[in-house]
Amino acid sequence: MTIEPYDSGDLPEHKPRRSDVDPKAAKRAERQVGFLFIASGLASAAFIVAYIVTPVDKEMPLPGFGSTNASNLLLGITMGLALFLIGAAAIHWAKKLMPDVEVVQERSPESSEAEHRDALLDEYRRGIDESGVKRRPFILGSMAAALGLAGLPAVVLLRDLGPLPADALTKTMWERGMHILIAETEQKIRPEDMQVGTLISAVPEGIDLVMEEAGNLNELAKSAVMLIRMDPAEIVADQTPEGKEPWSYEGILCFSKICTHVGCPLGLYEQLTHHMLCPCHQSTFDLADAGNVIFGPSSRSLPQLAITVDEDGYLIAREGFAEPVGPSFWERG
Amino acid sequence: MSTSKVEQAGGAGYLWVDDRVPASKYLKKQLGKVFPDHWSFMLGEIALYSFIILLLSGTFLSLWFKPSMIEVVYDGSYLPLNGVKMSEAYASTLDISFDIRGGLLMRQIHHWGALFFVAAISVHLLRVFFTGAFRKPRETNWIIGVTLLTLALLEGFAGYSLPDDLLSGTGLRIAQGIMLSLPVVGSYVSFFVFGGEFPGTDFIPRLYTVHVLLVPGIILALITVHLMLVWFQKHTQFPGPGRTQRNVVGYPLFPVYAAKAGGFFFVVFGVTALMGGLFQINPIWLYGPYIPDQITAGSQPDWYIGWLDGALRLMPNIEIVFFGQWNLMLNVLVPAVIVPGIIFTAMALYPFIEQWATGDKTHHHLLDRPRNAPTRTAIGAMSLSFYVLLWIQGGNDLIANTFKINIFVITWTLRIAIFVVPPLVFVITKRICFGLQRRDRDKLLHGYESGIIKRLPNGKYYEQHQPISPEERAVLLARAEAPLPLPMPEKYDANGIKQKGYGVKKLQSRLSHFFYNEQVPMPTAAEIEEGNHHESELTAERNYEIDDARTKALAPHE
Ligand code: FES
Numbered sequence: 001m002t003i004e005p006y007d008s009g010d011l012p013e014h015k016p017r018r019s020d021v022d023p024k025a026a027k028r029a030e031r032q033v034g035f036l037f038i039a040s041g042l043a044s045a046a047f048i049v050a051y052i053v054t055p056v057d058k059e060m061p062l063p064g065f066g067s068t069n070a071s072n073l074l075l076g077i078t079m080g081l082a083l084f085l086i087g088a089a090a091i092h093w094a095k096k097l098m099p100d101v102e103v104v105q106e107r108s109p110e111s112s113e114a115e116h117r118d119a120l121l122d123e124y125r126r127g128i129d130e131s132g133v134k135r136r137p138f139i140l141g142s143m144a145a146a147l148g149l150a151g152l153p154a155v156v157l158l159r160d161l162g163p164l165p166a167d168a169l170t171k172t173m174w175e176r177g178m179h180i181l182i183a184e185t186e187q188k189i190r191p192e193d194m195q196v197g198t199l200i201s202a203v204p205e206g207i208d209l210v211m212e213e214a215g216n217l218n219e220l221a222k223s224a225v226m227l228i229r230m231d232p233a234e235i236v237a238d239q240t241p242e243g244k245e246p247w248s249y250e251g252i253l254c255f256s257k258i259c260t261h262v263g264c265p266l267g268l269y270e271q272l273t274h275h276m277l278c279p280c281h282q283s284t285f286d287l288a289d290a291g292n293v294i295f296g297p298s299s300r301s302l303p304q305l306a307i308t309v310d311e312d313g314y315l316i317a318r319e320g321f322a323e324p325v326g327p328s329f330w331e332r333g
Numbered sequence: 334m335s336t337s338k339v340e341q342a343g344g345a346g347y348l349w350v351d352d353r354v355p356a357s358k359y360l361k362k363q364l365g366k367v368f369p370d371h372w373s374f375m376l377g378e379i380a381l382y383s384f385i386i387l388l389l390s391g392t393f394l395s396l397w398f399k400p401s402m403i404e405v406v407y408d409g410s411y412l413p414l415n416g417v418k419m420s421e422a423y424a425s426t427l428d429i430s431f432d433i434r435g436g437l438l439m440r441q442i443h444h445w446g447a448l449f450f451v452a453a454i455s456v457h458l459l460r461v462f463f464t465g466a467f468r469k470p471r472e473t474n475w476i477i478g479v480t481l482l483t484l485a486l487l488e489g490f491a492g493y494s495l496p497d498d499l500l501s502g503t504g505l506r507i508a509q510g511i512m513l514s515l516p517v518v519g520s521y522v523s524f525f526v527f528g529g530e531f532p533g534t535d536f537i538p539r540l541y542t543v544h545v546l547l548v549p550g551i552i553l554a555l556i557t558v559h560l561m562l563v564w565f566q567k568h569t570q571f572p573g574p575g576r577t578q579r580n581v582v583g584y585p586l587f588p589v590y591a592a593k594a595g596g597f598f599f600v601v602f603g604v605t606a607l608m609g610g611l612f613q614i615n616p617i618w619l620y621g622p623y624i625p626d627q628i629t630a631g632s633q634p635d636w637y638i639g640w641l642d643g644a645l646r647l648m649p650n651i652e653i654v655f656f657g658q659w660n661l662m663l664n665v666l667v668p669a670v671i672v673p674g675i676i677f678t679a680m681a682l683y684p685f686i687e688q689w690a691t692g693d694k695t696h697h698h699l700l701d702r703p704r705n706a707p708t709r710t711a712i713g714a715m716s717l718s719f720y721v722l723l724w725i726q727g728g729n730d731l732i733a734n735t736f737k738i739n740i741f742v743i744t745w746t747l748r749i750a751i752f753v754v755p756p757l758v759f760v761i762t763k764r765i766c767f768g769l770q771r772r773d774r775d776k777l778l779h780g781y782e783s784g785i786i787k788r789l790p791n792g793k794y795y796e797q798h799q800p801i802s803p804e805e806r807a808v809l810l811a812r813a814e815a816p817l818p819l820p821m822p823e824k825y826d827a828n829g830i831k832q833k834g835y836g837v838k839k840l841q842s843r844l845s846h847f848f849y850n851e852q853v854p855m856p857t858a859a860e861i862e863e864g865n866h867h868e869s870e871l872t873a874e875r876n877y878e879i880d881d882a883r884t885k886a887l888a889p890h891e
Contacts, residue, residue, distance in 0.1 A: 007807075007810060008572065008573065008574055008575055008576055008577050008807045008810065008811065009574040009575065009803050009806065009807045010574060010575050011574055011575030011582065012574050012575070012803070012804060051434055051435065054434075056410070056431065056432060056433070056434050057410050057431060068613070069437060071434055071435075071437075072437045072438050072441070072609075072610060073610050073611070074610075075434070075435050075438045075610060076438050076441075076442075076606055076607060076608075076609050076610010076611060077607065077610050077611070079438070079606045079610070080603045080604065080605075080606035080607030080608075080609075080610055081603065081607075082603070083599045083600075083602045083603035083606055084599065084600055084602075084603025084604060084606075084607070085603070086596070086599040086603075087596040087597060087598065087599030087600035087601075087602075087603055088596070088599075088600065089596070090592045090593070090595055090596030090599065091592070091593055091596035091597065091600070093592055093596075094588070094589050094592035094593045094596065095593075098588055098589045098592060099589065100584075100589075102575075102582050102583060102584065103365075103367050103582070103583065103584065103585055104367075104575065104580050104581070104582050105366070105367040105567075105580060105581045105582075106579060106580050106581075107567055107578075107579055107580060107581060107698060108567070110470065110696045158525070161525040161526070161528060162524040162525040162526070162527060162528045162529050162535075163524060163529050164521065164524065165520040165521065165523075165524050168524075168529070168530050169513075169520055169530075183626060201626060203626070215403075215404075215534060216402070216530075216532065216533050216534045217532055217624070217625050218529070218530040218531065218532065218533060220624070220625045220626050221506075221530070221531050221532060221625035221626075222530075224625065224626030257626055261510065261645075261664070261665070262506070262507045262509075262510025262511055262513075262514070262645070262665055263506045263507065263509065263510040263513075263531075264503055264506060264507065264628055265503075265625065265626045265627060265628045266628075267628040267629075267630055268630055279628055279629070279630045279632065279730070280503070280507060280628075280632075280645075281642070281645045281646040282646060282729070282730065282740055282744065283650070293650055295741055295744075296646075296650065296744075297645060297646065297647075297648045297649065297650050297664045297665070297668075298650055298664070299650040299651065299652035299662065299664050300652070326510075327509075327510040327513045327514070327662075327665070328513070328514070328652060328660050328662050328665075329513040329514070329519050329520045329660065329662075330515070330516055330517055330518075330519050330520065330659055330660055330661075331520065331658070331659065331660075332660050333654075333657065333658045333659075333660070
């Protein structure tokens with residue numbers, strides 16, 4: 001417990017400032033304050049000039065920072081000064097010229113006095129009594145029910161915020177025979193076009209149309225894949241199920257590009273180790289070993305897309321993804 | 334009515350108001366209201382002013398920003414992106430940055446302001462915590478403060494996400510992945526929030542309403558209540574000469590405090606504007622529009638989201654599958670939902686936890702010096718170290734690149750450190766606090782060490798001690814001696830019947846021991862008297878007598 005009231009002594013004696021005793025010093029402080037206000041006004045004027053004079057797209061050198069947008073720099077400095085100087089003036093004024101004697105004020109009582117509390121209680125009881133809720137419980141009960149139910153429509157109204165997931169999280173547009181296009185050029189690709197060691201971002205053929213029809217980028221957010229070619233001897237394993245045609249083709253593997261952690265697109269490929277690192281939280285997948293997680297927070301291997309070539313030698317999907325791509329979710333299975 | 338002084342002074346306008354809302358008596362009292370002065374009391378002010386700056390600059394931005402995900406082809410002043418397909422949101426942000434005079438400035442002021450806002454709230458919260466300002470009667474204001482911090486984080490993240498650039502889109506993708514991880518309802522939540530699959534076209538307009546109306550509205554309302562409570566309960570103050578539990582010492586609202594606080598608003602605004610003019614922030618045109626299959630390496634969220642990002646990076650990859658069909662993504666849930674949930678709940682409840690452990694039901698208007706509440710200070714330092722570790726992990730890729738350390742090594746080090754460092758910090762902080770308390774006690778008893786060595790006629794050396802100043806004395810005397818830990822309850826009463834609520838009482842006693850198992854006793858008035866007396870002679874060896882009651886209370890039980 002505090003030693004209450006502890007002996008805190010008396011307020012220290014007030015020491016007069018120079019401006020309190022020396023009229024000259026006070027006058028000087030007055031001038032300083034006025035000058036700061038005037039300087040602020042000048043900065044405001046300068047802001048308007050800068051606004052009118054400086055073209056919005058002019059670059060200007062800023063020593064130490066390279067170059068910067070001239071309009072932004074000048075507007076920022078003038079506006080900043082205009083505001084800052086007002087503040088500086090006001091604080092200077094308060095510190096130098098307004099009284100700096102500390103004032104003591106008693107705190108108000110910590111709680112209401114008992115008689116007031118009691119009076120309030122009486123008043124409250126009178127109200128309860130007059131309303132008669134105690135004698136007529138039926139009213140209270142039905143009111144509670146009505147209020148409770150009145151909240152429900154508000155919740156129900158939110159139902160149309162979005163459709164139910166249905167199979168949207170488990171299906172992508174990839175299906176048997178679909179060409180694999182280079183994401184950047186939207187061109188089909190032959191195995192010969194890929195050297196060992198390369199990685200190419202790719203998308204399913206026709207994704208543009210799908211997205212245009214839908215008017216959104218949803219398909220890209222799940223169908224994006226990457227093609228990687230490595231020396232077949234270096235592939236430890238891929239995800240081909242036993243007894244099935246191989247999912248990779250002459251050392252070319254195709255994996256989902258969407259990280260199985262929380263869905264960032266993958267980005268940092270280390271050619272030598274075949275490690276794919278997610279820039280978001282560093283989940284690391286070994287693409288030469290069935291896309292397994294070797295480090296980081298992700299708990300699932302990257303889904304692999306089974307590929308082969310069509311009769312013209314272009315890479316195609318052998319079939320759609322065998323499992324959902326992207327982040328895991330409750331009913332994923 | 335005779336002509337009042339007000340009329341003579343030309344206050345007809347005021348009279349008009351006062352004739353309708355008679356408030357003169359009330360206002361008279363308020364103009365003279367006293368506010369204590371301390372630099373750390375300005376932290377909350379910075380938060381408030383930043384919020385006003387955000388409202389002003391945000392309103393400006395809203396005049397041009399188009400919260401829409403409809404695809405357009407850009408043709409504005411920023412040539413590198415000419416002809417590129419992008420959302421209207423991103424295109425209009427480019428327009429604000431390149432085609433509207435002062436637009437870039439306002440964007441940068443808005444962004445810097447947001448960073449200051451969260452930073453000021455956070456540091457203000459630390460100040461309030463470590464000085465015990467949250468104690469009775471201010472628990473409600475503490476809870477409002479914690480809520481404001483949460484909302485500020487949310488609001489910041491929402492604003493960061495609106496421009497629909499590559500970085501913000503990636504952030505949203507992560508947020509959506511976190512939503513998916515919620516047990517049972519995850520995919521539904523995600524579909525309702527995004528109006529279907531990610532990214533869809535509904536989200537930015539929805540987020541915009543949340544960002545400019547819903548959350549700021551709640552923040553504004555809470556700030557109002559927060560300030561009303563500060564006003565009504567009067568500000569706390571640090572101990573010092575003449576400052577007691579029962580008074581407030583400082584400057585009257587009008588004119589000194591008004592001039593200082595009002596001036597400070599302009600200073601904060603001015604500095605933010607200078608930052609906006611001088612330092613580039615969030616140059617979204619360099620990131621490009623959001624495209625779901627693209628990413629930039631080394632992308633970082635704003636500083637205040639770093640700890641969450643770090644938590645996600647830190648967590649090992651544990652996912653549990655029930656009956657082969659239901660997945661519990663602990664690797665996401667723990668860092669993104671469970672741990673933050675626990676942290677914020679514990680933070681909000683802390684005043685009540687401490688009160689329960691101490692049984693202290695009294696009002697507190699004098700602030701604690703952190704050293705005088707060792708357990709609380711240690712808890713705070715421990716939590717802070719936990720936060721900082723997560724925050725460091727949030728930048729592990731930057732650290733790896735800068736210092737050429739293997740990123741796996743960093744992550745593993747931090748995985749271990751997160752369990753080892755906070756408890757260490759707890760123990761060390763507590764020790765430091767007690768050390769400081771002992772020093773304070775010495776000072777009260779013997780004055781401070783002057784560094785002057787004197788020799789007595791009998792050949793002995795001693796260091797001369799000087800009495801401390803009355804200011805310091807007042808501060809040192811204000812230490813509240815901690816109560817004795819609550820005794821362990823008896824399991825059975827006299828009749829051998831098990832006590833009701835035994836378990837709860839036992840927990841309370843445990844907690845109480847955790848808080849108060851140790852303390853440096855305050856010297857009594859007599860001791861101080863005697864100590865000062867003694868000082869003219871030799872500085873005695875200082876032994877602390879531990880009073881009997883305490884010894885008993887600390888004796889091992891069970
Ligand atoms: S999204 Fe890839 S590691 Fe988190």
